[in-house]
Amino acid sequence: MARINLLPWRDLQREAQRQHFLRVLVGVAVTAIGFILLGERFLDHAIERQASRNAYLGTRIASLDERIRQISDLQARREQLLARLQIIQGLQGNRPASVRLFDQLARALPDGVYFTELQRVGKTLSISGVAESKVQVSELLRSLAVAGDLAVPVLEEVKVASAGAEDPASVFRLTVGQAQAGVEA
Structure with a gap:
């Protein structure tokens, strides 16, 4: 091959x-x-x-x-x-x-009474004033008690200002609370 x-x-x-x-x-x-x-x-x-x-x-x-x-x-x-x-x-x-508060205070004020000092602390008003007699102070307290926006007033002091005079004046001091919660003066 x-x-x-x-x-x-x-x-x-x-x-x-x-x-x-x-x-x-x-x-x-x-x-x-x-x-x-x-x-x-x-x-x-x-x-x-x-x-x-x-x-x-x-x-x-x-x-x-x-x-x-x-x-x-x-x-x-x-x-x-x-x-x-x-x-x-x-x-x-x-x-x-x-x-309204000042109007109520003025309306409650009887003749022969005037305020000498008005002071507010919170909702309490402290009022000092002079009245011709103690009866007028009582009338003021009653008038304030029926006033709409005021609570019952509390009389703190009443003194006779002029002891030897013929018409002795009464010096008073009272506190009253404001009944309405929303009143801010």
Whole structure:
């Protein structure tokens, strides 16, 4: 049989397969590097887009925080104004009470009696005055007792001012409470 040497042909075929393998390997490597670069570029773009979104949201949040602060300031100012308004309304509502109190004191005052001092501590009025007689002091106490906004008066002291005179005057001091809770003078 004839001897055919297939070794060079196999070597050539192996070399061709090796060359083909290397070309495919280089092609796969180039393709992989291309995909990696493309993926990296895509991710960079996505990160930039998200960073711009975050920056936009940050500016919007900052502007909303500023508006919230302004609203809080306005609410605090509103509360202050409401408190002032309530104080003013309270004063407006109580203004006639002072006039009414002085009117009741003047109406309860009998002839021959006058007040020398009128002092208010809380809801209690302390009244000092002079009367021509003790009977007039009693009339004053009765008149104050029936007055609408006043509680029952309490006589603290009655003294005769001029002991040797023909018509001795009586100096008195009494306290009376205000019956209405909302009265502010």
